[in-house]
Amino acid sequence: MGDVEAKRKWSxxxxxxxxxxxxxxxxxxxxxxxxxxxxxxxxxSVALLSLGANSPAYYLTISMAFGLGIGxxxxxxxxxxxxxxxxxxxxxLFLDGRISLLVxxxxxxxxxxxxxxGAGILYGLGNFGDNEIPPMGQxxxxxxxxxxxxxxxxxxxxxxxxxxxTILATIDESRGHAPSYLQPLAVGLAILVMHIFLIPFTNCAxxxxxxxxxxxxxxxxxEETLIFLFAPFVGSLVAVPLxxxxxxxx
Numbered sequence: 001m002g003d004v005e006a007k008r009k010w011s012x013x014x015x016x017x018x019x020x021x022x023x024x025x026x027x028x029x030x031x032x033x034x035x036x037x038x039x040x041x042x043x044x045s046v047a048l049l050s051l052g053a054n055s056p057a058y059y060l061t062i063s064m065a066f067g068l069g070i071g072x073x074x075x076x077x078x079x080x081x082x083x084x085x086x087x088x089x090x091x092x093l094f095l096d097g098r099i100s101l102l103v104x105x106x107x108x109x110x111x112x113x114x115x116x117x118g119a120g121i122l123y124g125l126g127n128f129g130d131n132e133i134p135p136m137g138q139x140x141x142x143x144x145x146x147x148x149x150x151x152x153x154x155x156x157x158x159x160x161x162x163x164x165x166t167i168l169a170t171i172d173e174s175r176g177h178a179p180s181y182l183q184p185l186a187v188g189l190a191i192l193v194m195h196i197f198l199i200p201f202t203n204c205a206x207x208x209x210x211x212x213x214x215x216x217x218x219x220x221x222x223e224e225t226l227i228f229l230f231a232p233f234v235g236s237l238v239a240v241p242l243x244x245x246x247x248x249x250x
Contacts, residue, residue: 013100021106024081028107029114031077031085032209036118039069040214043137044126063195066204071188078183086207087111088232092164095240098171115209119217128218135218139203139211139228149224152202153231159194159206160235161242166190168243208232 042048042065051058074083084090087108094104128135141152167190169175170183191206198204205211211228215221 008097010094010097011100013102016100016103021103024103025106025110027077027080028084028110029117031073031081031083032111032114033118033121034073035070035085035210036115036213037122039066040119040137040210041122041126042066042069044122044135046133059196059199062199063192063204066195067188067190067192070191071184074187075184081107083184083187085111085114086163086209086232088160088164088206088208088236089167091233092168092236092240095236096168096243111209112213115213116217119213122214123217135214137203138215138218138220139205139225140215140220141224142199142201142203147201149227152224153227153234155198155201156205156211156227156231157235157238159198159204160232161239162194163187163190163206164236164239165243165247168239169247172248174249202228206232206235 043062048058048061051061070085073085077083077085082093084093084107090099090104090107090111093099094101099107123129123135126135141147141149147155166186167183170186194206195204198206205228208229211232212221212225215225215228
């Protein structure tokens with residue numbers, strides 16, 4: 001454990017500029033693209049919309065789609081990039097000394113590129129330009145009469161904190177488990193729970209890519225979209241020291 005902890009320190013990461021980084025870059029790009037196509041795409045399923053966009057069955061089904069879908073993506077990417085598919089996660093892993101600054105920046109660029117690619121593919125395949133059914137799944141304040149931008153911001157911050165704390169717990173070497181097996185399940189369940197909680201308020205982003213690219217591509221982005229861009233990063237900034245102080249064995 002001492003050797004592992006010794007390797008965990010902040011670094012710029014010049015030594016990481018190699019073929020492995022290129023492979024991981026495209027793994028993150030493809031993984032995030034899959035996230036948008038399949039998970040956000042599930043929110044646009046005509047069959048699910050027939051349940052009623054405000055029905056509990058719709059909320060639960062979409063929550064399961066995101067939780068199980070992202071859990072599967074994390075499992076696919078676990079032997080390469082580790083399956084970040086979320087800039088807030090990459091920021092947290094950098095702050096925790098697990099990846100270098102260069103790797104974190106490369107992953108974040110890949111995630112946004114993959115997110116926009118996925119959103120473009122989903123928009124095209126869904127034929128939303130010529131379809132009378134409007135696209136669904138954008139991150140917005142669902143009931144503005146009940147919550148405002150401040151409430152939405154902190155809801156997303158706390159949701160992201162829960163996700164980041166779950167991830168840091170699953171990769172904590174001191175707990176003696178293999179993160180490659182536990183992480184997809186733990187991450188998937190955390191995301192499922194956060195969607196059940198947050199969909200009625202913000203449609204649940206807890207990911208700057210998920211919270212922005214579909215809004216932009218569907219032409220619904222506005223000032224509120226900035227909530228879903230920045231709140232997850234704030235959640236990461238809070239979760240990492242919180243984990244170090246209260247949830248890490250000393």
